[in-house]
Amino acid sequence: MAEKLRQERALNDIELEQALAKKSLDRNMFWRLLPLLQQVWGKVTAVILLETLLVGVIFIRPWFLREVIDHGFLQSAQGVILNTPLLVWMSIGMGLSWIVRFGVSGLSQYLSGSAAVHILNSLRVQVFAHLQQLSMRYFDQTKAGRIISRADRDIDALEPLLIQGPPELLSALLRFVVASVALWIISPKLLLALASIVPVLFAATWLFKRISEKNWAKVAEARARFTAHLVETVSGVRIIKQTVIEDDNATRYRALLHDFNTTLIKGNLRSSWFLPLTQVLSTVGMAFLLATGSLGIVEHEMTVGQIAQSLFYVQLFLGPLQELNDLFERYSTGASSAQRIFLLLDTEPEIIDPATPQLPAVRGHVAFNKVHFKYNPQAPGYVIQDLSLEIPAGQVLAIVGPTGHGKSTIVQLLTRFYEVNAGEVLVDGVNVKDYEQSSLRRKVGLVLQDNVLFSGTVLENLRLAAPQASDAELIHAVKELGADEILERLPQGYATQVGPLGAFLSHGQRQLVCIVRAYLANPAILVLDEATSAVDLQTERKIQTAFRRLCEGRTAIIIAHRLSTIRDADAIAVIRDGQVVEKGSHGQLIALDGHYSGLYKAYQEASETTLAA
Numbered sequence: 154m155a156e157k158l159r160q161e162r163a164l165n166d167i168e169l170e171q172a173l174a175k176k177s178l179d180r181n182m183f184w185r186l187l188p189l190l191q192q193v194w195g196k197v198t199a200v201i202l203l204e205t206l207l208v209g210v211i212f213i214r215p216w217f218l219r220e221v222i223d224h225g226f227l228q229s230a231q232g233v234i235l236n237t238p239l240l241v242w243m244s245i246g247m248g249l250s251w252i253v254r255f256g257v258s259g260l261s262q263y264l265s266g267s268a269a270v271h272i273l274n275s276l277r278v279q280v281f282a283h284l285q286q287l288s289m290r291y292f293d294q295t296k297a298g299r300i301i302s303r304a305d306r307d308i309d310a311l312e313p314l315l316i317q318g319p320p321e322l323l324s325a326l327l328r329f330v331v332a333s334v335a336l337w338i339i340s341p342k343l344l345l346a347l348a349s350i351v352p353v354l355f356a357a358t359w360l361f362k363r364i365s366e367k368n369w370a371k372v373a374e375a376r377a378r379f380t381a382h383l384v385e386t387v388s389g390v391r392i393i394k395q396t397v398i399e400d401d402n403a404t405r406y407r408a409l410l411h412d413f414n415t416t417l418i419k420g421n422l423r424s425s426w427f428l429p430l431t432q433v434l435s436t437v438g439m440a441f442l443l444a445t446g447s448l449g450i451v452e453h454e455m456t457v458g459q460i461a462q463s464l465f466y467v468q469l470f471l472g473p474l475q476e477l478n479d480l481f482e483r484y485s486t487g488a489s490s491a492q493r494i495f496l497l498l499d500t501e502p503e504i505i506d507p508a509t510p511q512l513p514a515v516r517g518h519v520a521f522n523k524v525h526f527k528y529n530p531q532a533p534g535y536v537i538q539d540l541s542l543e544i545p546a547g548q549v550l551a552i553v554g555p556t557g558h559g560k561s562t563i564v565q566l567l568t569r570f571y572e573v574n575a576g577e578v579l580v581d582g583v584n585v586k587d588y589e590q591s592s593l594r595r596k597v598g599l600v601l602q603d604n605v606l607f608s609g610t611v612l613e614n615l616r617l618a619a620p621q622a623s624d625a626e627l628i629h630a631v632k633e634l635g636a637d638e639i640l641e642r643l644p645q646g647y648a649t650q651v652g653p654l655g656a657f658l659s660h661g662q663r664q665l666v667c668i669v670r671a672y673l674a675n676p677a678i679l680v681l682d683e684a685t686s687a688v689d690l691q692t693e694r695k696i697q698t699a700f701r702r703l704c705e706g707r708t709a710i711i712i713a714h715r716l717s718t719i720r721d722a723d724a725i726a727v728i729r730d731g732q733v734v735e736k737g738s739h740g741q742l743i744a745l746d747g748h749y750s751g752l753y754k755a756y757q758e759a760s761e762t763t764l765a766a
């Protein structure tokens with residue numbers, strides 16, 4: 154569906170993700186973020202109590218000041234004298250309030266910070282685990298950089314929202330409410346005058362929130378795009394250098410950065426009015442205080458001390474309203490990241506395990522019955538059409554055919570990386586849909602053209618297939634397959650680091666490690682997608698020997714590119730346009746003088762030309 158939409162018009166990242174998640178963007182993130190706080194409710198409660206205490210401490214300070222102004226200087230016959238005991242107590246009180254304020258706010262920051270780190274980490278784990286569950290189609294359609302942006306940067310972007318956000322919001326609300334009560338007690342008139350500002354401020358805040366949410370969503374999208382480009386560049390660096398397109402590639406990156414900057418600047422421009430507006434409103438508030446206070450003194454309703462005290466309360470009343478600017482900015486950035494994270498979490502894996510999975514048998518009989526399949530549901534034709542193929546347990550079947558006609562796709566359907574559109578794929582008489590994906594994939598060992606190893610040593614890579622095996626057992630398996638001579642020649646033998654994705658090893662060495670890995674996993678069915686890249690004759694022989702040993706007693710499917718290697722296969726199936734057009738032994742198919750015989754002759758001629766050259 155996503156592909157079709159993309160064809161109709163260019164989809165932006167969010168639209169594509171909405172299509173993949175089959176859900177629209179949830180704009181109200183608040184209610185989805187709230188349950189995350191459940192895991193840390195103890196710390197959250199402690200922070201609420203500490204912030205309440207903090208507000209109490211902040212509010213007592215103006216009272217000290219009022220007492221000093223109104224009662225700290227006494228009229229006597231000698232003139233004005235100091236009320237020393239009161240001044241001492243008020244100074245001690247003021248000092249203590251500062252000490253408590255520092256201590257309490259430090260503790261509150263620490264607790265809210267550690268709670269947020271806990272939440273962010275559990276969200277990271279949740280996103281990572283979910284990613285591993287998603288089906289291949291999701292990864293086909295989503296750029297790696299965008300996924301990394303979700304799992305990394307978008308989660309980081311929640312930090313300011315979750316760490317400082319809640320205590321600051323709580324504190325702002327408490328200060329606002331308590332300041333209102335305090336002002337009401339001192340002068341209801343003053344509070345009512347100030348209250349006239351509030352609707353204007355709320356309307357402006359609502360507008361600002363809407364504008365900045367949209368802005369930040371666009372900024373996050375532009376950011377994800379240049380990250381995706383960076384990741385593609387890193388993974389395709391060889392091709393970029395080989396084809397000398399560094400300059401074009403850098404120009405594209407600059408264009409994406411330019412888009413990002415423009416979005417950011419436009420966004421800032423659109424919301425730049427809010428801060429000055431709140432400042433103007435707080436100046437208006439001060440003007441109200443002075444006007445109401447002067448009248449109050451004239452009419453003997455207020456004392457000078459009360460005006461000084463009110464000055465603080467007006468600041469405490471208007472301060473939180475000004476802070477809303479920063480809080481909403483943070484909420485908008487965090488919410489737009491949260492929307493993307495939840496869209497990813499809402500994307501359901503297309504391929505799911507059955508409720509009551511079948512227990513896998515260990516024979517290795519494979520059958521494709523009238524299978525139809527296409528990668529893109531909207532595409533007009535099928536990649537695999539009406540394909541029927543049976544591979545009895547223990548048989549070695551070679552699949553040959555022109556490039557792009559569906560050979561590798563057959564394997565992807567066997568391992569259920571994709572779901573067939575019609576027909577069925579059976580392993581030991583059971584539809585692959587009725588197995589748990591993990592147990593099906595343990596039954597089928599894959600040695601692919603582009604073998605991927607994980608960073609670590611050769612031995613560590615082998616141990617992935619047999620976690621309990623000792624070093625000696627792993628090395629014994631290498632020797633059984635005759636791969637020891639080549640692997641022991643590596644700089645540190647089996648302790649050699651293979652590098653990221655196995656980059657420090659040659660194609661042949663990587664292939665050998667993968668063959669031993671498949672041998673250690675001991676699957677009932679083996680698939681070898683034969684490497685097209687040439688390796689030296691000695692390594693080629695070692696690989697062939699290792700592979701023959703590996704196939705003993707198992708069902709094996711070889712996707713063959715070099716037809717010389719499959720003459721001994723029990724059967725050969727020729728695939729054309731996603732169908733089996735011929736099947737038989739090498740001798741039978743040569744005698745038939747059809748597709749295979751044509752392919753074989755062409756292969757022989759090509760080999761002879763290469764040798765002659």
Ligand SMILES: Nc1ncnc2c1ncn2[C@@H]1O[C@H](COP(=O)(O)OP(=O)(O)OP(=O)(O)O)[C@@H](O)[C@H]1O
Pocket residue numbers: 293528529536554555556557558559560561562563
């Ligand atoms: N993930 C994918 N998404 C969309 N189309 C795909 C995908 N993988 C393969 N295809 C398409 O499906 C068709 C069959 O591809 P497949 O890889 O099965 O061919 P093949 O016969 O194995 O080719 P080769 O000999 O080059 O490895 C091709 O047209 C290819 O473009």
